Amino acid sequence: MKSNQSLxxxxxxxKERGSGSKNAAIYLRITVNGxxxxxxxxREIEIDRWNSKAGRAKGTKEEIRQLNEYINTWERRTxxxxxxxxxxxxxxxxDSIKNLLLGRNEKQKSLVEVFEYHxxxxxxxxxxxxxxxxxxxxxxxxxxxxxxxxxxxxxxxIWLKELNYTxxxxxxxxxITVRKCNRNTTSKYIKNLKKIVLLAIKNGWxxxxxxxxxxxxxxxxxxYFLTMExxxxxxxxxxxxxxxxxxxxxxxxxxxxxxxxIDVAKLTKDHISKGFDGKLWINTYRQKTETPSNxxxxxxxxxxxxxxxxxxxxxxxxxxxxxMSNQRFNAYLKEIADLCGIKKNLTxxxxxxxxxxxxxxxxxxxxxxxxxxxxxTSIKTTxxxxxxxxxxxxxxxxxxxxxxxxxxxxxxxxxxxx
Numbered sequence: 158m159k160s161n162q163s164l165x166x167x168x169x170x171x172k173e174r175g176s177g178s179k180n181a182a183i184y185l186r187i188t189v190n191g192x193x194x195x196x197x198x199x200r201e202i203e204i205d206r207w208n209s210k211a212g213r214a215k216g217t218k219e220e221i222r223q224l225n226e227y228i229n230t231w232e233r234r235t236x237x238x239x240x241x242x243x244x245x246x247x248x249x250x251x252d253s254i255k256n257l258l259l260g261r262n263e264k265q266k267s268l269v270e271v272f273e274y275h276x277x278x279x280x281x282x283x284x285x286x287x288x289x290x291x292x293x294x295x296x297x298x299x300x301x302x303x304x305x306x307x308x309x310x311x312x313x314x315i316w317l318k319e320l321n322y323t324x325x326x327x328x329x330x331x332x333i334t335v336r337k338c339n340r341n342t343t344s345k346y347i348k349n350l351k352k353i354v355l356l357a358i359k360n361g362w363x364x365x366x367x368x369x370x371x372x373x374x375x376x377x378x379x380x381y382f383l384t385m386e387x388x389x390x391x392x393x394x395x396x397x398x399x400x401x402x403x404x405x406x407x408x409x410x411x412x413x414x415x416x417x418x419i420d421v422a423k424l425t426k427d428h429i430s431k432g433f434d435g436k437l438w439i440n441t442y443r444q445k446t447e448t449p450s451n452x453x454x455x456x457x458x459x460x461x462x463x464x465x466x467x468x469x470x471x472x473x474x475x476x477x478x479x480x481m482s483n484q485r486f487n488a489y490l491k492e493i494a495d496l497c498g499i500k501k502n503l504t505x506x507x508x509x510x511x512x513x514x515x516x517x518x519x520x521x522x523x524x525x526x527x528x529x530x531x532x533x534t535s536i537k538t539t540x541x542x543x544x545x546x547x548x549x550x551x552x553x554x555x556x557x558x559x560x561x562x563x564x565x566x567x568x569x570x571x572x573x574x575x
Contacts (some may be wrong), residue, residue: 163190164239168212168228170202179203185231185258187251192313194251196259198231200224234258252314266362269306269314272299272353288419298349305331317357320367325350329373344373380542382510385519387499388412392457394497401496404489406461407478411508413458413516414439415531416450418486418505424477429454429462443532450532455516513542 165188170181180201187194202224206215213228214221238257242249250270276295283289305328306312315324325347332343350368357363383391392409396402411421420443432438437454454462462478465471470479480486487504494503501507509531517527528539 164188164236166232166235168198168231169209170204170207172204179205181207183228185235187235187254189249189251189254192251194255196255198228200227231258266317266357267314268317268320268353269299269303271317271357271362272302275353275356290419294345295349298346301332301336301346302328302350308335317354317363320354320363322367322371325368325371340374340376344375347371347373380510380514381501381507382514383412383499383501383507385515387497387501388511388515390497391493391499394493396493396496401489401493403465403479404481404486405493406464407480407486408490408493408503408505408508410458410461410478411505412511413455414452415509415512415517415527416441416452417443417509418480418483420450421478422476422480422483425475426477428477448532448534450530452530510542513539518542 165186167186167188169184169186171184172178172181181204183198183200183202184195185198187196202214206221208215213225235254235258238254239249241257242253247253250267252267253270256265272295276292276299279287279292279295283292303313306315309327309331328350329343329347332338332346333340338346347368351366354363354366354368358366388409391405394405396405407421410416411418414421416424416439420441424439424441428439428441429437430440432453434453437459439450439452439454441450442448443450465478468479471477483505490503490505493499494501513527513531517530518524524536524539527542528536531539533539
């Protein structure tokens with residue numbers, strides 16, 4: 158791993174407060190990327206015999222020569238350990254070098270340095286195995302942890318061995334009261350932190366999970382989706398502005414495929430092929446979960462693909478549809494909702510919810526199939542959608558009632574003798 162770490166070494170003296178002595182202790186200051194760590198080298202010198210600019214003792218006497226050679230040894234050891242960490246692809250920080258100089262366990266790590274190590278490695282996999290948005294969430298979590306340490310602990314970092322249940326509880330309280338985060342956002346930040354702790358355990362830097370018994374409750378979020386009437390109103394609306402028509406069509410495409418914005422944006426013609434049933438399928442991977450998502454192309458979605466196959470943006474970027482930035486997209490969706498008389502806060506993700514509810518589950522598609530098409534890693538995630546469909550519950554009970562009535566009419570009633 159190449160390093161862009163900057164190393165600074167400085168020797169200075171510090172006189173003990175209240176001491177009448179003419180001597181002062183000699184200290185070594187290690188600076189890595191602006192972060193300092195200091196330690197005593199267990200030597201003293203008369204204040205008047207110290208050259209602060211050179212960081213060495215003044216004079217030519219043998220005792221001065223020996224002291225300066227001793228200081229040089231500390232400097233060489235510092236460079237040695239810096240190079241050792243670099244060559245072994247380990248975390249380089251002022252604290253890690255200090256620990257090696259003091260003979261401490263080289264596996265002892267701090268929370269911030271392990272977090273930074275994780276984020277650095279994670280950044281190298283963006284657009285390969287992970288999404289940039291996920292990296293930003295880890296970076297935001299680290300930023301908040303640093304602010305929490307500075308605010309509540311008056312320090313820049315904390316040793317992994319110092320982490321405990323109280324730390325997690327205090328951090329949760331900080332997110333809610335100081336950062337004004339809601340419960341679910343707080344839970345996501347704590348979850349990111351737990352992943353860093355797990356990384357430390359796997360690397361042998363931490364023996365056990367200090368947050369094992371700490372739980373962060375998640376508040377159920379209401380999932381909004383379009384009803385069939387609202388979706389039909391959206392599909393049939395005639396727009397005089399072309400950009401609104403394009404946005405509407407791509408939104409409807411998502412309603413019939415269940416793909417999230419980022420997954421629609423990266424689609425190309427190569428993602429569509431004929432399946433075993435002779436029909437067109439979308440075969441892709443969800444960027445968020447990196448799970449496969451194989452979806453039969455419904456006629457409505459196929460019509461939209463055909464409509465835009467010769468669109469200038471599609472031809473230029475080799476995409477399946479002329480997708481614009483998500484921010485602009487959602488702004489236009491709000492405009493579309495107003496024009497269509499839809500009172501819901503229309504965002505692109507509502508299209509995915511609509512596919513799960515109105516298009517599939519409500520029409521009797523098994524939840525296992527819906528989960529597969531949505532690319533969910535757990536069917537529990539899909540079950541969230543099933544819970545919100547009151548109309549589906551009503552339809553299921555109506556069918557049950559019909560079956561019971563039919564049995565009664567056929568005298569299919571068993572009499573139990575007592």
